[in-house]
Amino acid sequence: MARRVAVIGVGNSKFGRRDDVSVQELAWESIKEALHDSGLSQSDIGMVVVGSTAYRGIELYPAPIVAEYSGLTGKVPLRVEAMCATGLAAALSAYTAVASGLVDIAMAVGVDKMTEVDTSTSLAIGGRGGNYQWEYHFYGTTFPTYYALYATRHMAVYGTTEEQMALVSVKAHKYGAMNPKAHLQKPVTVEEVLKSRIISWPIKLLDSCPISDGSATAIFASEEKVKELKIDSPVWITGIGYANDYAYVARRGEWVGFRATQLAARQAYEMAKVTPNDIEVATVHDAFTIAEIMGYEDLGFTEKGKGGKFVEEGQSEKGGKVGVNLFGGLKAKGHPLGATGLSMIYEITKQLRDEADKLQQPLKKYIGLVHNVGGTGHFAYVMILRR
């Protein structure tokens, strides 16, 4: 029987273009905050997992560098990588170590410094996030293209509009402007989104997340440790789901949602013994605006095909049925790949502790959900957290 595990400390660096720091300094920003938040020091941590995709930075093997800089030498057994879902993959590894009894306290650090290469190089690395041999090599797929293929199909099958996608961006920017740690802090209008430069039609610049640097950290502890340390606001992990799908996107056979998300969500809901109707606050992986619309549907917040309406009706706003991406989402807060999933845990932890200030979702049940997609729907992780 697995042990119960709680999040007892979280940290989040400022996201953005961070020419002012190296990757290890960036990681330390969130590690320091999480240690402080939990009241622990490095010697209390039994294991550290570093989540980083690394390919866009000079440190291709960042785990030992991060560990050295942060005084965690001797505690870092591995770096994990699951493309854009690297953060939750790291969290899953740390959670598993605690749940299994291997260690009592584990830390997951997510960090990526993505602006060390230029945009064209970054697009080429991202484009290889599909199936290089059979996609990128011949067809020059970019990351936005993969999501655009889903957007076009969703529009054709369900009548989803570019305006509805733009609303996701407007919502993200509105909240990003209220989050001092967000990469983009300027509100935008539907018209500005629609008129922004086309990247890979129907995806435009303002439908896309920025290329960001950042780090986030979460500390996980067993129930016994939570009691021993007298943690007053543990946030319990009550459900975890994970799944994957074909790498070659054409093989998936449908392009209106992510099967990986659907499978991961079902698993997480079953484990947590809750339904989508119980979720009051969530982070939904919105690397591109269509992703959030599909996320509402795949996570069961609304019926398949009704995601566009869901945002249009304000149901994912603060105070709505499910407050979604209230810190600005990947779209405005930023998407440093390795950090994103852990930054999502940071957000939901803050929400469930009623510490989200102006971005606080009114909660009754105190149940939140974290959803992190890797690649172009290759992986999905869903985590359910409860106060």
Next chain:
Amino acid sequence: MQIDALPLSIKYKIKYPDEFIEAVKRGEIVATKCKNCGSVYFPPQKDCYNCGKNEMEWIRISNEGEIMTYSIVSQKPQGFENYEDYIIGIVRTKDGINLMAWIKGQPKVGGKVRLTTDNMRIIGEVVG
């Protein structure tokens, strides 16, 4: 202060099946089919994960297809900077295989294409 890091140049060599490359040069598209259990693979692979055998035969894929979805690429990645905007589509062939192609002509979801190649990649020419 930011200073230039040492440049990193990586050159790769990758392996494609001879049969696939030769077929593309003839303007044909081929997949593999397991002689034991009949599983069909596109992208082609030489090992059958369904039954575990590795006795495959090459089969030709129908050149009639339907556009399932597409995107027009304006912001090009490294290696494609000198191309005009190109259209990437997913096509479902008459025999039920889903594949990626460049689309030539005015695309629409549900539109019909004739599959051919440009000696390197699969092309779906819009026919209606």
